[in-house]
Amino acid sequence: MTATPDPVRSLDARYYTDPAIYADEMQGLFARTWLFAGHASQLEKPGDYFAFELAGESLFCVKGHDSEIRTFYNVCQHRAHRMVEGSGSSKVLVCPYHAWTYELTGGLRAGPNIKSVEGFDRSKICLTGVRTEIFLGFIFVNLDPDAAPMDEWFPNARAELESYVPNWADLKPLEWVEIPENCNWKVSVENYSECYHCSLNHPTFATGVIKPETYDIQPQGKCLRHTTECNSLDQMTYDIQSGFENNEKYSSWFLWPMFSFQVYPGNLLNTYHWRPIDADHVVVWRGWYSIGGEENAVVRQMAVQDRETTVEEDIHLVESVQRGLKSRGYVPGPLVVDPCNGVNSEHSILHLQRWMREAVHG
Ligand code: FES
Numbered sequence: 001m002t003a004t005p006d007p008v009r010s011l012d013a014r015y016y017t018d019p020a021i022y023a024d025e026m027q028g029l030f031a032r033t034w035l036f037a038g039h040a041s042q043l044e045k046p047g048d049y050f051a052f053e054l055a056g057e058s059l060f061c062v063k064g065h066d067s068e069i070r071t072f073y074n075v076c077q078h079r080a081h082r083m084v085e086g087s088g089s090s091k092v093l094v095c096p097y098h099a100w101t102y103e104l105t106g107g108l109r110a111g112p113n114i115k116s117v118e119g120f121d122r123s124k125i126c127l128t129g130v131r132t133e134i135f136l137g138f139i140f141v142n143l144d145p146d147a148a149p150m151d152e153w154f155p156n157a158r159a160e161l162e163s164y165v166p167n168w169a170d171l172k173p174l175e176w177v178e179i180p181e182n183c184n185w186k187v188s189v190e191n192y193s194e195c196y197h198c199s200l201n202h203p204t205f206a207t208g209v210i211k212p213e214t215y216d217i218q219p220q221g222k223c224l225r226h227t228t229e230c231n232s233l234d235q236m237t238y239d240i241q242s243g244f245e246n247n248e249k250y251s252s253w254f255l256w257p258m259f260s261f262q263v264y265p266g267n268l269l270n271t272y273h274w275r276p277i278d279a280d281h282v283v284v285w286r287g288w289y290s291i292g293g294e295e296n297a298v299v300r301q302m303a304v305q306d307r308e309t310t311v312e313e314d315i316h317l318v319e320s321v322q323r324g325l326k327s328r329g330y331v332p333g334p335l336v337v338d339p340c341n342g343v344n345s346e347h348s349i350l351h352l353q354r355w356m357r358e359a360v361h362g
């Protein structure tokens, strides 16, 4: 006789509330996973750069004269002043403290009076680079110099996305909206990664976009792939005739731990990006894209509809959960993992929480 195993329970509340666990994620998880930095269209010509924060570090991306986009820690190799602020364009990178000057490839080019120093070897000094990959025009970075490439982390995602968004190289951001949420980043990511709550909480999405009985989420390496058939397409609120294949489908690719590509019917690309602030706060970036970033009525309409329905509906859910996780009265409940999977199953949360646990305990 084998005893029936106990159902798997949701993660302990401290994973979402304890600042020590958050600090651990900053040092570990965020420093060895592929995280979104920006869009390649932010760097149009050689010398264009922008700075950003990630895993408690200031970094910047810059386009070289060879058109390659590189990422560096935003710190001078002389006496540690910050190299750049915000965004801009410059033929060389000049540190504001003592004017050491670096090439766009990071090598030291010159510095006042350095020739007076015997044995000073300019060629040995270089800004510290960060692993960078361009994924369908999106810049991702990984602080781990030994990280496996994105195609190993997220098998097939790139090719699949290219077949859903064949015009990706022409797209630029039309709208990037930041949505602050009072919850741990994992609460928001989990909410994104199951549709057990959809029929009750997202009437527009569940009836207007997808066919819930066909919705599923499956792991693909460290990607969670969402697939569904769409509702009767004649009921769609916009014209989905794009002339491309896969125009009648909805799909999304969540790239662990904090980015997701979504494609709406009509091959409409949009993205989710989570930027954790501390254990209790996260900012969700919602991105929508159009050809050349030009005004596009359909994309704008979808962006507004999404913000007024799904996004708004989810904020209340995740903030209520965060308050609940802090209650003495909460005991983590069993996950509803249906062996047949499907829309009303939390098997995707099972995978996600396994990765979340591993991130803290190795
Ligand atoms: S710290 Fe950058 S030049 Fe001195």
Ligand SMILES: [Fe+2]
Residues within 6 Å of the ligand: 191, 192, 197, 198, 201, 202, 310, 314
């Ligand atoms: Fe939701």
